[in-house]
Amino acid sequence: MKNSSLETLGWDSWFEEEARLRCDPAGAVARVAAVDRDQLLLLNESGAFRAKYSGKYKYEAVTSLERPCVGDWVCVEKSPADQFGLVQGVLSRKTSLRRRAAGEWVEYQMIAANVDCVLIVQSCHYDFNLKRLERYLVMVSDGGATPYVLLTKIDLVGPDVLASQLAQIRRAAVAAPVLALSNVTKEGVEELRSILAPGKTYCLVGSSGVGKSTLINGLVGREVLETSVVSASGEGRHTTVRRELIVLENGAMVIDNPGTREFGVLGAEEGMDESYADIVALSSQCRFRDCTHTNEPGCAVLKALATGIIDAEHHVNFVKLRRESDYSQMSYAEKRQKDKNFGKYVKSVKKDLERD
Numbered sequence: 001m002k003n004s005s006l007e008t009l010g011w012d013s014w015f016e017e018e019a020r021l022r023c024d025p026a027g028a029v030a031r032v033a034a035v036d037r038d039q040l041l042l043l044n045e046s047g048a049f050r051a052k053y054s055g056k057y058k059y060e061a062v063t064s065l066e067r068p069c070v071g072d073w074v075c076v077e078k079s080p081a082d083q084f085g086l087v088q089g090v091l092s093r094k095t096s097l098r099r100r101a102a103g104e105w106v107e108y109q110m111i112a113a114n115v116d117c118v119l120i121v122q123s124c125h126y127d128f129n130l131k132r133l134e135r136y137l138v139m140v141s142d143g144g145a146t147p148y149v150l151l152t153k154i155d156l157v158g159p160d161v162l163a164s165q166l167a168q169i170r171r172a173a174v175a176a177p178v179l180a181l182s183n184v185t186k187e188g189v190e191e192l193r194s195i196l197a198p199g200k201t202y203c204l205v206g207s208s209g210v211g212k213s214t215l216i217n218g219l220v221g222r223e224v225l226e227t228s229v230v231s232a233s234g235e236g237r238h239t240t241v242r243r244e245l246i247v248l249e250n251g252a253m254v255i256d257n258p259g260t261r262e263f264g265v266l267g268a269e270e271g272m273d274e275s276y277a278d279i280v281a282l283s284s285q286c287r288f289r290d291c292t293h294t295n296e297p298g299c300a301v302l303k304a305l306a307t308g309i310i311d312a313e314h315h316v317n318f319v320k321l322r323r324e325s326d327y328s329q330m331s332y333a334e335k336r337q338k339d340k341n342f343g344k345y346v347k348s349v350k351k352d353l354e355r356d
């Protein structure tokens with residue numbers, strides 16, 4: 001395989017094939033480490049460099065979901081004399097982690113692409129919430145990545161509090177591995193480090209102030225990310241404002257994220273008090289990753305329904321919620337975004353014509 005040193009950044013034959021289809025044969029590829037309005041920070045075999053979008057790429061009608069985000073692989077042109085590389089296109093994503101953005105319209109927003117594992121971080125101290133955890137789990141399994149649950153700040157709670165939270169997670173039949181740690185005493189940090197594999201990408205998500213950046217700083221061994229103290233109620237202040245991919249010394253990659261108070265995963269139902277953890281747990285055994293659990297062969301959820309392990313009404317509610325939050329509205333949002341981009345495109349063409 002050519003580009004063998006890109007493998008340390010997660011490159012493999014799957015992307016190689018993608019690049020063959022989408023990139024200019026003379027062009028190179030690079031991985032997106034951060035995105036800032038119209039500039040990107042890219043990584044390739046020779047290190048980090050800045051890039052902008054090529055004129056052609058800018059005018060192509062792309063939805064916000066299709067624009068490059070942290071973790072993406074892009075086709076890029078850059079000669080040694082150029083200060084900036086020029087991004088020509090984005091390769092298809094193996095996995096994608098996206099959230100539902102708040103607002104009048106339902107819009108989706110990419111969090112990260114090509115993530116192998118998502119570490120769902122909750123603090124034991126004033127942050128633990130099983131319903132929110134379940135919504136994160138749905139979001140992660142929808143995007144095709146493997147979830148882990150991380151409970152932080154165990155130094156601030158008594159063993160009974162931690163034990164009760166772990167019991168709640170167990171009772172909800174959460175299949176994801178659960179780790180508990182403290183960034184202060186470092187208890188549990190080495191156990192986490194030992195699961196971080198070279199060449200794999202890990203994305204941290206969770207509320208503001210739960211210690212995501214502190215944890216990454218601890219793993220790096222240096223203050224690479226800004227952190228800040230939380231209020232007495234345990235609420236963070238949104239210290240991290242940018243998504244950023246960091247390569248650890250052992251070769252594992254971690255993506256830090258700005259904390260969110262609420263992820264609209266199943267439709268931001270604050271008062272949604274039904275638990276779908278059983279269905280989410282089963283869905284990892286479905287034959288298809290994007291199984292809708294309605295008519296697919298090899299669907300573990302339908303099998304459990306047929307044998308009475310899960311309740312029919314419970315299943316119907318799950319499918320309904322999922323459909324509402326997913327397909328219909330998403331295609332609508334995409335259509336709307338396309339219209340917007342098309343409007344911009346028309347304007348830019350007009351400007352070009354006027355100049356001539």
Ligand SMILES: Nc1nc2c(ncn2[C@@H]2O[C@H](COP(=O)(O)OP(=O)(O)OP(=O)(O)O)[C@@H](O)[C@H]2O)c(=O)[nH]1
Nearest residue numbers: 153183209211212213214227228229238239240259
């Ligand atoms: N006691 C204790 N404090 C912690 C622990 N982890 C982080 N903190 C503190 O919690 C505060 C917030 O930590 P951050 O790392 O900034 O949190 P974050 O999740 O990155 O927050 P955002 O960037 O806003 O999403 C800091 O003051 C940390 O020192 C922990 O395990 N125990």
Ligand SMILES: [Mg+2]
Nearest residue numbers: 212213239240
């Ligand atoms: Mg942070």
Ligand SMILES: [Zn+2]
Nearest residue numbers: 286291293299
């Ligand atoms: Zn299924």
